[in-house]
Amino acid sequence: xxxxxxxxxxxxxxxxxxxxxxxxxxxxxxxxxxxxxxxxxxxxxxxxxxxxxxxxxxxxxxxxxxxxxxxxxxxxxxxxxxxxxxxxxxxxxxxxxxxxxxxxxxxxxxxxxxxxxxxxxxxxxxxxxxxxxxxxxxxxxxxxxxxxxxxxxxxxxxxxxxxxxxxxxxxxxxxxxxxxxxxxxxxxxxxxxxxxxxxxxxxxxxxxxxxxxxxxxxxxxxxxxxxxxxxxxxxxxxxxxxxxxxxxxxxxxxxxxxxxxxxx
Numbered sequence: 001x002x003x004x005x006x007x008x009x010x011x012x013x014x015x016x017x018x019x020x021x022x023x024x025x026x027x028x029x030x031x032x033x034x035x036x037x038x039x040x041x042x043x044x045x046x047x048x049x050x051x052x053x054x055x056x057x058x059x060x061x062x063x064x065x066x067x068x069x070x071x072x073x074x075x076x077x078x079x080x081x082x083x084x085x086x087x088x089x090x091x092x093x094x095x096x097x098x099x100x101x102x103x104x105x106x107x108x109x110x111x112x113x114x115x116x117x118x119x120x121x122x123x124x125x126x127x128x129x130x131x132x133x134x135x136x137x138x139x140x141x142x143x144x145x146x147x148x149x150x151x152x153x154x155x156x157x158x159x160x161x162x163x164x165x166x167x168x169x170x171x172x173x174x175x176x177x178x179x180x181x182x183x184x185x186x187x188x189x190x191x192x193x194x195x196x197x198x199x200x201x202x203x204x205x206x207x208x209x210x211x212x213x214x215x216x217x218x219x220x221x222x223x224x225x226x227x228x229x230x231x232x233x234x235x236x237x238x239x240x241x242x243x244x245x246x247x248x249x250x251x252x253x254x255x256x257x258x259x260x261x262x263x264x
Contacts, residue, residue, distance in 0.1 A: 018071035022063065025092065029062045032100060040107045042146040045120070045252060061095040108147040110139075111231070111240075111249075112175035113184065116194035118240050119175035120147060120233040126176055134178035149184035149249055151191075152177070188247030195227035195242055204259050208239075211253040215241050219250055226250065230257035 033055065037046060066088055073084045110121040123142045134140045139150065152174045154164060164174050174180050184191075201208045202223070216226055227244040230237055231252060239257040241250040 012074075012076075014071055014074040017074045018067045021070040022067035025063045025066050029059075029096065032096060036100070036103060039145060040104060045108050045146055061099075062092050066092040106234075107142075107144075109142040110175070110178075110181070111147040111149045111184075112181065113149075113151045113191055113229075114173055114175050117230040117232055118191075119173065120231060121175055122234060126178065130176070131178050134181055136181065136183065138183075139178045139181045150181040151184050151187040152180045153182060155180065184249075188249075191229060191242055191247045192227065192244065195229050195244070195247075197224065197244065198226045198228050198241065199223055201228065201239065201255060201257070201259075205255065208253075208255045211255055212241065215251045215253065219243070221250075228257060 069088045070085060073088070074081065078084075105124045106122045108120045109123045109126070112119045112121055126142070131140050131142070139148070154174065164177065164180070198208075198212055202212065212226070216223065221243065225244050227242045229240050229242065231240045237257060239253050239255040241253060242248065243250060
């Protein structure tokens with residue numbers, strides 16, 4: 001194997017070696033990113049779920065630093081060249097595996113309606129014990145194809161209600177308790193109780209129209225037919241667009257949901 005590697009590297013210039021390494025790095029990182037977008041992080045949840053972290057790791061370590069190190073260490077006739085390049089590749093793969101593992105563990109698994117906002121719940125924010133307490137079987141596992149929309153409701157039992165309220169004060173709100181989850185499709189009208197029309201967003205932030213208008217066009221809706229609720233995430237809060245008649249979740253857009261025209 002070392003003989004084959006040495007023969008392959010023979011006669012290759014430093015620039016060509018770095019270029020080949022760069023191209024291969026782009027192919028590998030691009031494939032990993034594509035798979036993440038297709039299966040783990042559907043496009044509209046990529047930014048909300050922290051997918052940009054993986055992108056930064058890929059660009060900085062797997063696409064830039066790796067080829068740069070190859071360019072630095074590469075020298076024809078160098079006895080340790082094969083070993084040096086092997087170490088660089090191993091470090092690249094380790095960084096890529098680490099980045100993917102972090103993103104898989106923090107992938108969005110539930111999008112929970114909590115009164116007047118949605119909360120994006122990550123895989124590592126719910127323990128197996130809590131998952132097993134879910135009333136509905138479909139909420140007892142962590143999704144691999146994007147978050148499942150759910151509606152959360154306070155328990156009726158006074159003791160359980162007090163426990164949930166105390167946990168909320170400690171920063172562990174009811175979006176982290178699958179036993180309080182109910183199917184969103186059957187209860188989407190609850191989202192409209194606190195939703196507001198997107199005209200308020202566009203009035204105070206005209207640039208928001210660039211992100212909202214394409215969604216309206218896609219669904220054939222007018223501005224009067226689109227409401228919104230905030231989406232709270234571990235990264236930065238975003239805006240959830242809703243059909244004002246059905247409560248259907250239309251899209252997640254990168255717009256600040258907390259500033260509206262009816263604020264003082």
